[in-house]
Amino acid sequence: MSSESRESSEQETAESETPVESQAASKELQTVESVVIRFCGDSGDGMQLAGTQFTNVSAVFGNDVSTLPDFPAEIRAPAGSLFGVSGFQLCFSSGDIYTPGDEVDTLVAMNPAALKTNLADLKRGGTLIVNEDAFDKSNLGKAHYDSNPLDDESELAAYRVHKVPMTRLTRDAVEGLGLSVREADRCKNFFALGLVYWLYERDSKPTEEWVKSKFGKYPSVLEANLRALKAGYNFGFSTEQFTVHYEVPAAQLQPGKYRKVTGNEAVAMGLVTAAKLADTELFYGGYPITPASDILHELSKLKRFGVRTFQAEDEIAAITSVVGAAFGGALAVTASSGPGIALKGEGIGLGVIMELPMVIVDVQRGGPSTGLPTKTEQSDLFLTYFGRNGDCPMPLIAARSPADCFAMAQEAVRIAVEFMTPVFLLTDGYIANGAEPWKIPEVDGLYRVKVRHPKESNGNGDGFQPYLRDENLVRPWAIPGTPGLEHRLGGLEKSDGSGNVSYDPDNHQLMTQIRSQKLEKIAESIPDQEVDGPESGDLLVISWGGTYGAVKSACAASRRQGKSVAHCHLQYIHPFPKNLGEILSRYKKVLIPELNSGQLWIIIRAHFLVDAVSMSKVKGKPFLIGELCSKIDELLED
């Protein structure tokens, strides 16, 4: 839209006194397939809440949704500062989507710092809604603006700009409720939300219900938020500043009942499901860490499912409490992120040598060290694959999306219990906090892990043999309380069979081999790798973890342009699916995009001697479909 039309719409706003009905009738409703919205403001502005509410109403309406919360590590960074900007991006669509979108269609910026840090992602011609009241001298200074960008035509010429005095209008809307100015101003996220609800024809009922349940004890706050929401909606409806609004029809998802889940919620539900269906108790030992803490929060609410949670004194106590609980016969789980996983290494190794079933969830974030706590990355692959002393192999699986966390958490439990081993489940900040629709499964159709605790000795009169193995090299999970099966485990190398301490050289060689061969046995139990796209051809793109959506979308886009590009997304990393090597041999080139410096790339090259190409991004942000397409094109041109 030209700058002229922006000017005229502003003038009209100032003059708008015409009755509401006649205006609304004149407003055009356009149908679009997919929209990307980003709400951004101060970390105290309630942008995560606004984004989550928009996601909920869109999901309930029937759109496919994908979200990307992006917030600073500081809980309340100084107001107005550039580093204190918190954003929530979501894509909602009438077709299938796999990412929260590359470019933003509508950007809601609550202050100058938010505008400055987010404008570059708004597509040319996109809609920009700003709270013009926040563009005062102080806030402009904090955002390092020399002059007000809203007054500069050239600065925003490429966008459809809507300057809305949100602070003032919100205060007006809540007047008479006895709120302080500060309290009144905290409602302006609901004003912004209401406005965007109008813009995209959303039904605000689910949000109204949420406000009523959340603020039931504070009637004036409840009323203020509802009024702000309505005022925002009516502002779009009645003022001539907004001449067009949009609808995004419901998506054609598979028939069934859906709800929205984040990755962390899905991990918690998957663990509870596995435990319940195995008819056993779940023990969760954890220490608070971003972005994994929500798993602890979710599980601690679910005690009625046979869940015992333990907030440990540190990461080491968390993992070792899990060792103790596993010895006791519980399904024992911990979750953390990079720094915590680093501390857990020795405890995990103890679980490996004692061959106890345990699940360790690593919700990856930017590293090294404290790194980027609230940003996503895939850089713990080496840490989890190799990061223990000694030869210490462990199964490693990775979820590909928020909803997939549900299935993969159950799969982690299955491998742990059926093969008596600690298992790593990798997720990341992007899928842990991101949300998508989840098709609610039928309980009867879910896999039941079989937990077996022997009651009888296996020793033929020689006493119980804790390391006597079955055909899968699995030892019995005998637990305290069982008469006659008393035995001692430990971190010292033990004799195969009896489990007694052994320094025998040949026994150590044997036990090291067995621990490794167990992985081969696990490979027999996992599904073959599937390929999306041509069975052979010019390029195979391999991805793992949370980059699934972006890579899948990029490969599909390339195929639509007639290119020979296949996609292989790995959920099993250690062991690899048995047919992976054969798949690799069918393509001329292999590309491995990762949000790290090429960790899977090195493992694939070492494992298969294939001259794969790495694409590395470590910016704390997910891949854009566009940048993947460019890399694919570049490789195909070579």
Add this chain to the structure above:
Amino acid sequence: MSADTSLPVLTQKDFASDQEIRWCPRCGDYSILAQMKKVLPTLGIPRENIVFVSGIGCSSRFPYYMSTYGMHSIHGRAPAIATGLKVARPELTVFVITGDGDALSIGGNHLMHALRRNVDLKIVMFNNQIYGLTKGQYSPTSPLGKKTKSTPFGSVDRPLNPLSIAISAGATFVARSADVDIKHLTSVLERAANHKGSAFVEVYQDCNVFNSGAFEFATKKDQKEENCIYLEHGKPLIYGKARDKGVRIDGAGNPDIVTLSDVKEDDLLFHDETIDDPTHAFRLAQMRWPDSPEPMGVFRAIERPTYDGEVDRQYKDCIASQGSGDLDKLFNSGDTWEVKAKS
């Protein structure tokens, strides 16, 4: 009733494993192991319901020599492992066997938190004031000036007082004994085993290879009664071979050694294990030989809800009030929507 439902009577031998004991000859650990085997049959607990968890160090080999369930784990982490086990299986009787390095140096954090939570664990810490398994470095309880392999010019580290740590952390049972003081050790271990909640027992243990004779003051027949006060609940603090000396509290609140002929018995400090306030126990823990006679026995034994018991209670309350978890209901909670098949 014709069926005999009583527990089989177990003896000391029933608690010995088939493993050859590999401590150095004359190590104090042998005596502690023997007393433990004496105590266990008195508890009336089936062998399969007892678990010994240890960390790393000479003392931590202990579980291998017991015929119960056991785990020889990693350095310092036994209290955390035992906490996980006890929370998952509150009906088990769980002992932690640890040493001064394991419990107070690398594992200090876990010890403190197990005690403040009052997890129902019996923690027996063998204190030999030396790192024995790594062949003789000073430990967090070695006295100032101690010459060892890593402190050839004498240690400049001030030692920790294990009982003060335990009392400060909120331990509900705190006691001290010595390896070869057989009767005393047996009675202390028995009291600890029967305590509901965290029990912390420090056992003076002679490392005859790297720190021989460190505790002669408390173990030698001709010395111990002059150097130690054997605590008895409800009784005044009296000691000495002739039971001619006692402890009273002076005007400033400090312990004062007195000769019994000079004071009335009623003016002496009386021992009370059951005071909730830790001041009394802490004051006793501060009395260390050679500056003063050193108390031995049970310093503190109070009742408080256990962590594992409370976790279990919440868990059962949730099931009682909300019903056993229903997966279908869980999946269908929150905002849900229906996608209809295209007609």
